Amino acid sequence: METMLELHDLKKHFKRPDGTIVEAVKGIDLQVHKGEIFSLLGPNGAGKTTTISMISGLLEPTAGDAIIGGYSIRQNPIQAKALMGVVPQEIALYPTLTARQNLEFFGRMYGLSGRELAKQVDWVLDFIDLRDRQKDKINTFSGGMKRRVNIGIGLLHRPQLVYMDEPTVGIDPQSRRRILDTVLQLRDELGMTVLYTTHLMEEAEELSDRVGIIDHGQIIAMGTQGELTLMVGEEDRLLCKVASADLPEAVIERIKHDVDGVTAVDFEQRDGHRASADVEPTETGTVRAARPEGVITIHAKRGRKALPRVLEILIGQGIEVQSVEIREPDLEAVFLHLTGRELRD
Ligand SMILES: Nc1ncnc2c1ncn2[C@@H]1O[C@H](COP(=O)(O)OP(=O)(O)OP(=O)(O)O)[C@@H](O)[C@H]1O
Ligand SMILES: [Mg+2]
Structure with a gap:
């Protein structure tokens, strides 16, 4: 060349x-x-x-x-x-x-x-x-x-x-x-x-x-x-946003053992706020009340294949799933892997 x-x-x-x-x-x-x-x-x-x-x-x-x-x-x-x-x-x-x-x-x-x-x-x-x-x-x-x-x-x-x-x-x-x-x-x-x-x-x-x-x-x-x-491996990441402040260890273990290809499960609590439609008026005006929210990150060989079983387990445990995102390995993940930081500001 x-x-x-x-x-x-x-x-x-x-x-x-x-x-x-x-x-x-x-x-x-x-x-x-x-x-x-x-x-x-x-x-x-x-x-x-x-x-x-x-x-x-x-x-x-x-x-x-x-x-x-x-x-x-x-x-x-x-x-x-x-x-x-x-x-x-x-x-x-x-x-x-x-x-x-x-x-x-x-x-x-x-x-x-x-x-x-x-x-x-x-x-x-x-x-x-x-x-x-x-x-x-x-x-x-x-x-x-x-x-x-x-x-x-x-x-x-x-x-x-x-x-x-x-x-x-x-x-x-x-x-x-x-x-x-x-x-x-x-x-x-x-x-x-x-x-x-x-x-x-x-x-x-x-x-x-x-x-x-x-x-x-x-x-x-x-x-x-x-x-x-x-460099970051061939695993996908499933990001499930849930309306819970914590995730019982038993649920984590079930996802790890009952879903094919799962290698790791992490949970991170987020500061959630009620959507504006839920905001209750008070005498001093409206307040944004925090409500529990968290993100479960599931590392899996084939994210798309793992998703239905993951949802089944979460819903079966009464956990409200608000959104799901499948992230395939990309350059953002490479940057995160190498620097521990996000590429975006
Ligand atoms: N003339 C200068 N004097 C002192 N520091 C400088 C000068 N020009 C650039 N720098 C510093 O050098 C570093 C690299 O800057 P540079 O402009 O090359 O970054 P960049 O990758 O182009 O960023 P951006 O995406 O914001 O355009 C920065 O820390 C910047 O503050
Ligand atoms: Mg520049």
């Missing part, structure tokens, strides 16, 4: 005003293959943007190097940069210029001019599906449309490698869908290689050929989704 991008022990340390050092990126090694979508998945502050900034030449690495199509970003920055397009996390557009004027401006910065520039701007406007809005000013665009122009700028010189730093943040689900489709098109129709960053497991799962999980400036796991989820 041909390599498009290689990171060698890439590091970035920032100095805070008080003199303390922030190790934002602590030494990343990875290879992105030509023609793949590689996602860096990690929570806020993990070091995603710092990494993208170093490999796009905006920030000088403290140590290490990035090799793009054979060119070192430190030794051959001009050749390296010619191969890459960057879609930054923050939208960088001129609000009082039209979409077309923005694209023309950035196209000139990439060294395009004349007929070549006009041709590429037309192509991008079609690709991001904004040709009919090209003469409108950016400050009349929706958030999703601005995001699309922001993406278009990164594609103007038809790069082989595109960095996209959380390109769906802050937009509605429909615009998000459109952007995810665009990312897939970059790979499938244009043959580009994409390095995509996100803190959303669903996006990484849908888009990526391979994923690197990044946390506190380090890659803590890397591979295909299948390889990564194997």
Whole structure:
């Protein structure tokens, strides 16, 4: 497999005003293959943007190097940069210029001019599906449309490698869908290689050929989704929300022994509140009375198969089951397994 991008022990340390050092990126090694979508998945502050900034030449690495199509970003920055397009996390557009004027401006910065520039701007406007809005000013665009122009700028010189730093943040689900489709098109129709960053497991799962999980400036796991989820085993988790403050040991034992494939049963009490319809008015207004609530987590080889028997046991014991969820091993579970924390804020 041909390599498009290689990171060698890439590091970035920032100095805070008080003199303390922030190790934002602590030494990343990875290879992105030509023609793949590689996602860096990690929570806020993990070091995603710092990494993208170093490999796009905006920030000088403290140590290490990035090799793009054979060119070192430190030794051959001009050749390296010619191969890459960057879609930054923050939208960088001129609000009082039209979409077309923005694209023309950035196209000139990439060294395009004349007929070549006009041709590429037309192509991008079609690709991001904004040709009919090209003469409108950016400050009349929706958030999703601005995001699309922001993406278009990164594609103007038809790069082989595109960095996209959380390109769906802050937009509605429909615009998000459109952007995810665009990312897939970059790979499938244009043959580009994409390095995509996100803190959303669903996006990484849908888009990526391979994923690197990044946390506190380090890659803590890397591979295909299948390889990564194997780290947490093949068990499903059944989450049963119940209206009880505790779960008798006898019930736990029954689930463990009478249901096929169950390996563990946990119970966690939650602070429940009455649904608003149940709230009783008092002289001082309405109060939200707490009522018992808990979540039973059942680890089982095949969650779907275990579910009917589990419900039968719970209901037979007079336990009120409010909802049931089956969680198959996913990247969220991998993150939890590796860090003990949730990926979401
Ligand atoms: N210029 C800077 N000076 C000092 N610290 C910085 C600077 N830039 C980033 N950091 C710190 O480096 C760490 C990584 O930040 P970075 O922006 O790379 O994270 P991120 O993964 O992109 O997060 P997000 O999902 O919120 O965009 C954070 O702790 C951040 O506060
Ligand atoms: Mg960021």
